[in-house]
Amino acid sequence: MDTAARLARLTLRAHDVAALYDRIERGECCSVVGVSNIGKSALLRSLARCDLVAARFGEAAARYAPIYVDLNRMLYPSEQGLYELVLRCFREWLVDHPEAATPELSRLLDKAYADVVQPNSAFAVPLAFNRGVTAVAEAAEHRVCLLLDEFDDPLARLEGRVFLNLRALRDQFSDRLSYITATDRRLVLIRAGDDVGVEELYELFAAREHHVRPLEHGDALRFVRQIAQGANLGLPEDWLQQIVAQVGGHPGLLEAAAYRAARVSAEPGRDVAARLAALPEALTADETVRGECLKLWEDLALGERQALDELVRTGTAQLSGALQSLMRKGLLAVAPPTDGAPGLVPFAPIWSHHVAWQHEARRPSSMGVRMDVQTNEVWVDGTPAPYLTPLESRLLMMLYGHLGRPCTKEAIVEAVYGREYIPEDDPALQRLVRRLREKIEPDAANPTYLLSVRGFGYKLVNPESQS
Numbered sequence: 001m002d003t004a005a006r007l008a009r010l011t012l013r014a015h016d017v018a019a020l021y022d023r024i025e026r027g028e029c030c031s032v033v034g035v036s037n038i039g040k041s042a043l044l045r046s047l048a049r050c051d052l053v054a055a056r057f058g059e060a061a062a063r064y065a066p067i068y069v070d071l072n073r074m075l076y077p078s079e080q081g082l083y084e085l086v087l088r089c090f091r092e093w094l095v096d097h098p099e100a101a102t103p104e105l106s107r108l109l110d111k112a113y114a115d116v117v118q119p120n121s122a123f124a125v126p127l128a129f130n131r132g133v134t135a136v137a138e139a140a141e142h143r144v145c146l147l148l149d150e151f152d153d154p155l156a157r158l159e160g161r162v163f164l165n166l167r168a169l170r171d172q173f174s175d176r177l178s179y180i181t182a183t184d185r186r187l188v189l190i191r192a193g194d195d196v197g198v199e200e201l202y203e204l205f206a207a208r209e210h211h212v213r214p215l216e217h218g219d220a221l222r223f224v225r226q227i228a229q230g231a232n233l234g235l236p237e238d239w240l241q242q243i244v245a246q247v248g249g250h251p252g253l254l255e256a257a258a259y260r261a262a263r264v265s266a267e268p269g270r271d272v273a274a275r276l277a278a279l280p281e282a283l284t285a286d287e288t289v290r291g292e293c294l295k296l297w298e299d300l301a302l303g304e305r306q307a308l309d310e311l312v313r314t315g316t317a318q319l320s321g322a323l324q325s326l327m328r329k330g331l332l333a334v335a336p337p338t339d340g341a342p343g344l345v346p347f348a349p350i351w352s353h354h355v356a357w358q359h360e361a362r363r364p365s366s367m368g369v370r371m372d373v374q375t376n377e378v379w380v381d382g383t384p385a386p387y388l389t390p391l392e393s394r395l396l397m398m399l400y401g402h403l404g405r406p407c408t409k410e411a412i413v414e415a416v417y418g419r420e421y422i423p424e425d426d427p428a429l430q431r432l433v434r435r436l437r438e439k440i441e442p443d444a445a446n447p448t449y450l451l452s453v454r455g456f457g458y459k460l461v462n463p464e465s466q467s
Helices: 003-010 014-026 042-045 049-061 081-097 103-117 123-139 153-156 158-173 198-204 217-230 237-247 251-265 272-284 287-299 302-314 322-327 351-363 392-399 409-419 421-439
Strands: 031-032 064-070 142-151 175-183 210-212 332-333 344-346 369-372 377-380 450-453 455-462
Touching: 003 014, 003 049, 014 031, 014 042, 014 049, 014 064, 014 142, 014 175, 014 210, 031 042, 042 049, 042 142, 049 064, 081 123, 081 158, 103 123, 103 344, 123 158, 123 237, 153 175, 153 455, 158 175, 158 198, 158 287, 175 450, 217 237, 237 272, 237 322, 237 351, 251 272, 251 287, 272 287, 272 351, 272 409, 287 351, 287 369, 302 322, 302 392, 322 332, 344 351, 369 392, 392 409, 392 421, 392 455, 409 421, 409 455, 421 450
Parallel strands: 031 175, 031 210, 064 142, 142 175
Antiparallel strands: 332 344, 369 377, 450 455
């Protein structure tokens, strides 16, 4: 069995893992970039797994020391906080690898850690940190790679001399020390490279970016199957297939969709086929699913949002830097060829729906109800609406997400109250609808926007959605 096959049996994203192990083997630094909840942390943690290191490097596995550093564990966002955490991770790694923990190395590392935590002077902190790194680099033939997860905030906030020191250590131990960082955005977009120390750090990652995209179909199925089995959700294979078909390979969306699907599959009063058919609409209405889509949207630059908006509205768009950026992020996919030329589409139907929803929220119009889903601001006929309570806001967001289409009472109760519908909910729901109408209708007694659908539920309409 070849290396790729061995890795694929042990982990998701085997191609990503293999590519980054190649970087580690060559002693190169690399910047891992990916949108919110795409799986960057899981990828970096997998690189530190002993079984994967053994599968990739075989008999040479003992020479490689990928050490995972979750920068969210920094006790304080400072130079001292970063150095303390890295040395703490070195010590934890030695506990897990006793064969590398010689008495002398343990002594030197313990002393360096103590001097960073309780320094005699400000100069003692970087000096002690450098002693600790030197001890690890010189103690054995390990090729150490620091897997610096959640690097965004430290890069933006720490002083440039911290990064200058990291660069100096890399230069000193170029054959034994490298860095892999994980961030939501490219490094140069987080902080300009003209600060002292930052430019020197960026030089280590020049032309060495690795973009983490949504999971491929097989991995996505495998992931959602693990979620369903681990949480005992009881979802059959055709439901898992439908989840992947609707939300693609984004891990955050897959997890949220799996839990919503479990609730839909357990709804009384409908047969299994009807429940499965209702799943796409239930996913578009789910607050957690929409929250994941909103995180993706908020991560995008203005030009990327505009390019996506044009693509979803028209079905075509000129290939631009913004579209190329979206393709690198995996938020656009290549569609099957039409008229001999392949096109671009959003990576999943749920994402396409969200982009269209964002456009509708911002489309200028003098009449109707408009809602900014990022700020929850509401306009009626071009005038700001009165303050909405959280329940009123959730109800309007649910209906606005299905503008022109009726929503069942069951789906509304699930979205607004976060639980399954029971008949006793009808009076409370009617009161909530009445209160919302009083705030968004010109005449609440004769509603024109928030309409009742007899025997079904409610729907929100605007003038153009009725045409």
